[in-house]
Amino acid sequence: MAETGPRGRAGGLIRRPGVGDVVAGISVAILLIPQALAYARLAGMPAYIGLYAAALPPLLAAFFASPPYLQTGPVAITSILTYGALSAVAAPGSPEYVQLGALLALVVGVTRVLIGMLKAGNIAFLMSEPVLRGFSTGAALLIIVSQLPSALGVGPGGTGVVGPAIQAVADPSSWSPAALGLTGVTLLLVLGGRAIHPMVPGVPLAAAAGLVGTTLLGLETTIVGEVPAGLPPLSLDLPWRAVPTVLLGGVVIALVGFAEAASVARIFATRERERWNPDRDFVSQGVANLAAALSSGFPVGGSFSRSSLNHLLGARSPWGGAVTGLAVLAFLPFASVLAPLPTAVLSAIVIAAVLGMVQFGRIVALWPLSRPQFAVATVTFGLTLALAPRIDQAVLLGILFATVVHLWREFQVELTSWVEGETLHIRPEGVLWFGSAEVLRTSILDLVVSHPDVQVVRVHFERLGRIDLTGALALELMIEEARAAGLRVVVKGIHPETARALEAVLDRIREIKAAEETAGLVEPDRPGETPTGRRPE
Numbered sequence: 001m002a003e004t005g006p007r008g009r010a011g012g013l014i015r016r017p018g019v020g021d022v023v024a025g026i027s028v029a030i031l032l033i034p035q036a037l038a039y040a041r042l043a044g045m046p047a048y049i050g051l052y053a054a055a056l057p058p059l060l061a062a063f064f065a066s067p068p069y070l071q072t073g074p075v076a077i078t079s080i081l082t083y084g085a086l087s088a089v090a091a092p093g094s095p096e097y098v099q100l101g102a103l104l105a106l107v108v109g110v111t112r113v114l115i116g117m118l119k120a121g122n123i124a125f126l127m128s129e130p131v132l133r134g135f136s137t138g139a140a141l142l143i144i145v146s147q148l149p150s151a152l153g154v155g156p157g158g159t160g161v162v163g164p165a166i167q168a169v170a171d172p173s174s175w176s177p178a179a180l181g182l183t184g185v186t187l188l189l190v191l192g193g194r195a196i197h198p199m200v201p202g203v204p205l206a207a208a209a210g211l212v213g214t215t216l217l218g219l220e221t222t223i224v225g226e227v228p229a230g231l232p233p234l235s236l237d238l239p240w241r242a243v244p245t246v247l248l249g250g251v252v253i254a255l256v257g258f259a260e261a262a263s264v265a266r267i268f269a270t271r272e273r274e275r276w277n278p279d280r281d282f283v284s285q286g287v288a289n290l291a292a293a294l295s296s297g298f299p300v301g302g303s304f305s306r307s308s309l310n311h312l313l314g315a316r317s318p319w320g321g322a323v324t325g326l327a328v329l330a331f332l333p334f335a336s337v338l339a340p341l342p343t344a345v346l347s348a349i350v351i352a353a354v355l356g357m358v359q360f361g362r363i364v365a366l367w368p369l370s371r372p373q374f375a376v377a378t379v380t381f382g383l384t385l386a387l388a389p390r391i392d393q394a395v396l397l398g399i400l401f402a403t404v405v406h407l408w409r410e411f412q413v414e415l416t417s418w419v420e421g422e423t424l425h426i427r428p429e430g431v432l433w434f435g436s437a438e439v440l441r442t443s444i445l446d447l448v449v450s451h452p453d454v455q456v457v458r459v460h461f462e463r464l465g466r467i468d469l470t471g472a473l474a475l476e477l478m479i480e481e482a483r484a485a486g487l488r489v490v491v492k493g494i495h496p497e498t499a500r501a502l503e504a505v506l507d508r509i510r511e512i513k514a515a516e517e518t519a520g521l522v523e524p525d526r527p528g529e530t531p532t533g534r535r536p537e
């Protein structure tokens with residue numbers, strides 16, 4: 001087998017799993033099982049559907065994964081996006097809703113596989129950092145809010161994400177002491193264990209404590225209820241007519257939900273000094289979602305916390321993820337033991353998982369760096385809250401707003417000007433392209449008009465990032481107009497690469513200059529100057 005490094009990996013599964021892969025895979029499965037139940041409820045699914053989404057997806061994804069540590073399965077952001085895409089179409093938890101969830105996973109899977117096969121993996125960077133900061137903070141806040149009724153032991157009420165939470169918080173008399181206690185214990189075990197060491201199994205301990213509370217201590221609180229025992233049903237008998245309804249949401253999940261997997265992959269690739277292949281990971285995550293669709297699951301993604309644990313526990317090949325899937329499959333015939341698990345525990349698990357994602361400071365930190373990008377993050381955050389549960393639409397509008405801001409900034413060319421004797425100095429900053437060319441030409445001519453005593457116009461292009469053909473033609477026109485007014489124009493600091501790309505236009509400028517000098521209309525340039533049209537050295 002080809003050796004590519006100390007891991008003995010050639011871009012796929014090694015021949016045999018190591019001891020570390022087996023230990024890590026089983027340990028991650030123990031964490032994944034209660035998380036899968038919790039994230040399924042977050043997605044609006046019956047809790048046991050999460051187990052289906054945690055079995056085949058990580059197993060099949062391992063055969064295609066680029067990084068050896070990536071763990072795939074139900075994750076928080078993808079789950080809330082799933083709820084947003086489906087809750088307006090069908091009643092959460094209903095058989096129709098479950099079928100739509102599998103169909104949505106199919107759309108996500110096909111989209112990701114196509115992106116990977118077309119070598120378009122760089123589309124993963126479509127979301128700018130400000131959009132990602134605004135969305136992730138807003139989505140995490142919504143996830144926490146959505147879990148409050150269950151965490152407080154209050155029955156469902158109101159509609160949407162925020163309505164039930166407001167009703168629950170506003171009526172303390174309806175809170176369940178047992179649910180509050182279980183929520184507190186879960187948060188203490190998960191967050192406290194994480195603070196002690198990442199390998200402390202806070203989530204499994206919290207699930208065990210919840211089971212002890214309901215089965216041995218007789219705590220009366222809402223529980224998960226029926227959890228069918230047995231392997232997931234394999235079928236593609238889906239509501240195909242609903243494809244147009246879930247198509248947009250599926251594409252958004254395919255792109256946005258990939259951000260966490262991409263982040264995990266890049267981090268571990270950097271640590272291990274290995275090349276990351278986004279195209280391969282798109283295929284890997286696409287296959288995982290196709291497996292989820294086949295096994296009655298819902299959209300899945302790469303998990304940062306489980307991938308980190310996988311690495312810490314000694315996994316050194318994609319076999320870690322495969323073993324996790326096999327372990328969940330082996331557990332499914334005994335899954336009915338989870339029926340007494342309190343829903344308050346599951347809600348607290350979700351809250352603990354996303355609490356660290358509420359990072360207002362990362363949005364505020366953009367203010368001194370860039371006011372427009374701060375606006376992008378703030379607007380995306382606001383849209384995420386305002387459009388809940390359709391946060392997929394909030395993402396699209398955030399990306400659109402970021403694009404508009406970018407174009408607006410590209411249209412702006414800032415000019416700094418000063419006069420020395422009879423010379424007007426002008427220094428433009430920005431990008432000279434077809435969108436800003438006319439703005440720059442007009443601004444320079446306005447400056448010339450406002451300084452009637454100057455005889456020389458010296459344009460400094462050192463801070464101009466790029467000049468396209470339209471920009472160069474506008475520059476030529478500006479020079480002709482200035483010379484027609486009897487001014488001598490000197491262009492300084494055009495980058496050599498730009499000069500070579502625009503040679504034809506600059507040749508024309510040189511012809512104008514030569515003709516004027518021959519006719520005696522202007523004096524030759526003094527030594528040390530870069531005359532109009534001459535490439536700088």
